[in-house]
Amino acid sequence: MALLVQKFGGTSVADPERMRAVADHVARTVRRGNQVVVVISAMGKETDELLRLAREVSETRPGREMDMLITAGERKAMSLLCMAIADRGVPAESFTGSQAGFLTDSTHMDAKIVDVRPERVREALDRGSVAVVGGAQGISPERNITFLGRGGSDTTAVALAHALGADVCELYTDVSGVFTTDPRVVDDARKLTTISFDELMEMTANGCPKPAMRSVEYARTHGVDLHVRSAFTWEPGTRVTKEDDDMEQAIVSAVVHDASDAKVTIGGVEDRPGIAARVFRALAGEQVSVDLIVQNTSEAGRTDISFTVPDDELATAMAVCEREAAAVGADEVTGDPDIARISVIGAGMKTHPGVAATVFETLAAHDINILMIASSAIRISVVVAVEQAEQAIQVLHDGFRLDEGPAYID
Known part of the structure; x- marks a missing residue:
């Protein structure tokens, strides 16, 4: 008998028909002799709707009350799914995050998991029931309901899989x-x-939207095997596991992109x-998240510093830099929201030279100008103008022949 944790995202349970389809799948899994824990997100766009209502009702929106409001979507979905599963002759019991034993810190709207004590979930499994847990929620030391943030249901599922010693954590979406790249961009x-x-950590950190990066980090830290798959076709998906030293490693596995950043340049800064x-430090004081940073070679005692920030933090970043410009001897501060980051990712880069050269040659051959460059052991990222982003993705995907299979070390 295997123990499976199955997480279903909002689109997977968006309406009664989808809810019944998920219940059918859970029941089939149980009838094959498995124990099942389900983690469920709010139905469809319900979280967005709750956030919209909050904005219309309140200007202050206290964090404690926002967490109470947002997590109501998951509580509604878990109860409905239990009813649908019961109709299939399989007993099911629903649990909020606090009932499932999720202890978090006190940060509202983006709480972090401190501990998981899933005794009630274990008891439900021992009774032969499916345990259905509301995702992305827990309870703080002050006994307040907390919300884990966007993508928190993925993290809930992985944390439960670890705490219960599950055989696998299946993330249905x-x-x-x-995929090797966004199928909407490359056919x-x-x-x-x-x-x-x-590899998946790098992908999620550089634009791949699913699964949530926090969940991948948690799974890697605790050794939880993941299976990312479809709740619409039920076909086998992508298995995420620890790198095997004996396996041949792909030089390049994927090309991902992120168009949600903007670039700030502080020009003519004194080089001291x-x-x-x-x-x-000034940017950090205003809670601005800085990503890629490039400083040009000094000429005549002056240099330029460029960095990227999230699009919605560009105005704040510009205000901070303009405030600091005189103190650092800058000639000008400019901002560019029309950029995109393209990242080529593969575990084999660590031991295979020439990947960077291929990236730059491929882009140059198609007259795609590189604005910034950054890299890690298994990633090369370039920043290009947003209007050239789709072309850059396509030519790099073709250049490494990812449609044929992963490029392997010779």
Whole structure:
């Protein structure tokens, strides 16, 4: 008998028909002799609707009350799914995050899991029931309901799988797995059968929207095997596991993109110690998240510093930099919201030279200008103008022949 944790996202349970389809699948899984824990998100766009209502009703929107409001969507969905499963002759019991033993810190709207004590979930399984847990929620030390943030249901599922010692954590969504690139951009994007945690971490950190990056990080830390698959076709998806040293590693596995950043450039900065420290401390003080950073070679004692920030933080970043410009001897501060980051990812980059050269040659051959470059052991990222982003994705996907299969070390 296997113990499976199955997580279903909002699109998977968006309406009564989808809810019944999920109940059918859960019942089939149980009848095959498995124990099942389900983690469920709010139905469809219900979380967005609750946030809209909050904005219309209140200007202050206290964090405690926002968490109470948002997590109501998952509580509604878990109860309905239990009813649908019961109609199939399979007993099911619903649990809120606090009832399932999720202890979090006190941060509202983006709480972090401190501990998971799933005694009631274990008891339900021992009784032969399916345990259905509301995702993305827990309880703080002050006994307040907390919300884990967007994508928190993925993290709930992985944390439960670890705490229960589950055989696998299945993350069901509206796509059939993890692809070599966005299928909406490249027609011949290929579904990956397997991928390492490190590769998927880089993908989710650089634009791949599913699964949530926090859940992948949690799974990697605690050794929870993941299976990303479709709740619409039920076909096998992409398995995410620890990298095997004995396996041949793909040089490049995927090309991902993120068009949600903007670029800030502080031009003509005095080239002396402490300048960058002052600027980035000021940005941190205003809660601006900085990603890629590039500093040009100094000429005549002056240099340029460029960095990327989330689009919605560009105005704040510009205001901070303009405020600091005189103190750091800057000539000008400019912002560019029309950029996109393209990242080429593969575990084999660590031991295979020439990937960066291929990336740059491929883009140059198609007259795609690179604005910024950054890299890690298994990733090369470039920033390009947003209007060239789709072309960059396509030519890099073609250049590494990812439609044919992963590129392997010779």
